[in-house]
Amino acid sequence: MLALIVVYPIGKLIWNSFFDLRLQGGGKAPFVGFENYWIALQDKDFWSATWNTVLITLVTVPGALVVGLGLAMLANLPFRRKWPVRLSLLLPWALPLAFAGLIFAWFFHTEYGFVNDVMLRLGAAEPTMWLLRPGWAMTAICATIIWKTSSFMALILLAGLQMIPRSLYEAAEVDGASRWQQFWQITVPMLMPSIVVALIFRTITALQTFDIPYTMTRGGPGNSTETLAMLIHKNSIEYGDICYSSTLAVFMLLLSMCVTAVYLRRIARAA
Numbered sequence: 001m002l003a004l005i006v007v008y009p010i011g012k013l014i015w016n017s018f019f020d021l022r023l024q025g026g027g028k029a030p031f032v033g034f035e036n037y038w039i040a041l042q043d044k045d046f047w048s049a050t051w052n053t054v055l056i057t058l059v060t061v062p063g064a065l066v067v068g069l070g071l072a073m074l075a076n077l078p079f080r081r082k083w084p085v086r087l088s089l090l091l092p093w094a095l096p097l098a099f100a101g102l103i104f105a106w107f108f109h110t111e112y113g114f115v116n117d118v119m120l121r122l123g124a125a126e127p128t129m130w131l132l133r134p135g136w137a138m139t140a141i142c143a144t145i146i147w148k149t150s151s152f153m154a155l156i157l158l159a160g161l162q163m164i165p166r167s168l169y170e171a172a173e174v175d176g177a178s179r180w181q182q183f184w185q186i187t188v189p190m191l192m193p194s195i196v197v198a199l200i201f202r203t204i205t206a207l208q209t210f211d212i213p214y215t216m217t218r219g220g221p222g223n224s225t226e227t228l229a230m231l232i233h234k235n236s237i238e239y240g241d242i243c244y245s246s247t248l249a250v251f252m253l254l255l256s257m258c259v260t261a262v263y264l265r266r267i268a269r270a271a
Helices: 002-016 035-041 044-075 083-094 097-107 114-121 134-161 166-174 179-207 211-217 228-238 242-270
Strands: none
Touching: 002 242, 035 242, 044 083, 044 134, 044 179, 044 228, 044 242, 083 134, 097 114, 097 134, 097 211, 134 179, 134 211, 166 179, 179 242, 211 228, 228 242
């Protein structure tokens, strides 16, 4: 099963990257070796998309972790009825990515968006062009991704919180430890395995970000919010350049593997 769903597609992807394979071309695709890789390394769009992908990862992964940890601790409180709180954590995670992007595209719309309406009511001089300026567009996308993915982080962390024995907190209270000290000396160390697992999944999906930026900005203005996954989609689906899009996908694979290796080394040291 692993060979069928993992090894063969990756092998085929790498194989295609060594040929000049295009959908609109006919006949046998010529072998070009590492030419596609050299072209990618000289492509400004590739470096721009890679930087956007890394930026989104660096902003949204810690952001989702902080928000998710807060939500998990809130859901772990001794409510009489816990199911409404935990159901509220499931809803953002269960919402389709493209649908979330469309909702927040409306929220951040310049003329009739909810965010600008609130800001104007609070005294802002003029509406902010959220999706029409590069910096603001990236901010809106990152905020949307954090909202969408923090619930996923919260669900994993909530499971980890429930595994921490209550007796540890009771002993700390007897010793006079404050809530803040209990958090850093008990909660965080005991929760670290769950945090690492959550970070691995969230980082890999962040490196593959496509749906939310695509539905909110289509990579614009210009290509200021275009991610690596969007560039692969554009070259393969719109341009029919299978060889170059395969090459870009190989770079994304290498990036994901490098990040995963860092996390796995962290797990190995902890073990």
